[in-house]
Amino acid sequence: MILKNLRKEGANAETLAADYLRQQNYHILERNFRINSGEIDIIAKDGNTICFVEVKMRRTTAFGIPSEAVAKPKMQKLIQVAFYYLKSKNLNNCKARFDVVAVTPSKIDLIKNAFTLDDASY
Numbered sequence: 001m002i003l004k005n006l007r008k009e010g011a012n013a014e015t016l017a018a019d020y021l022r023q024q025n026y027h028i029l030e031r032n033f034r035i036n037s038g039e040i041d042i043i044a045k046d047g048n049t050i051c052f053v054e055v056k057m058r059r060t061t062a063f064g065i066p067s068e069a070v071a072k073p074k075m076q077k078l079i080q081v082a083f084y085y086l087k088s089k090n091l092n093n094c095k096a097r098f099d100v101v102a103v104t105p106s107k108i109d110l111i112k113n114a115f116t117l118d119d120a121s122y
Helices: 001-024 072-086
Strands: 025-035 038-046 047-057 093-102 105-117
Touching: 001 025, 001 038, 001 047, 001 093, 025 047, 025 072, 038 072, 047 072, 072 093
Parallel strands: 047 093
Antiparallel strands: 025 038, 038 047, 093 105
């Protein structure tokens, strides 16, 4: 039952994040884009830039802020999925970046350019 509730909370956080991004003039292209190696929560356009958005939710900040949960292994998976997406949609020459939307009970924060390819290297 706990896992089911966590999934529901995660889905709710992703919906809040998508709504927030729309308010920030992002155009949502896809949600929950998944391949074998991973998933990207939201893919959107901000102007001419493709944004790969990871949504992180925390009920409390006792163990840190949500965006701190995007560690190198997660970055590497997101990058791998992003490259696949760009290639499969023939968008190899588009500007792209990685954003994080951090959701807590009291606020939503958008961190643009939350990490780069350099951040995810070993």
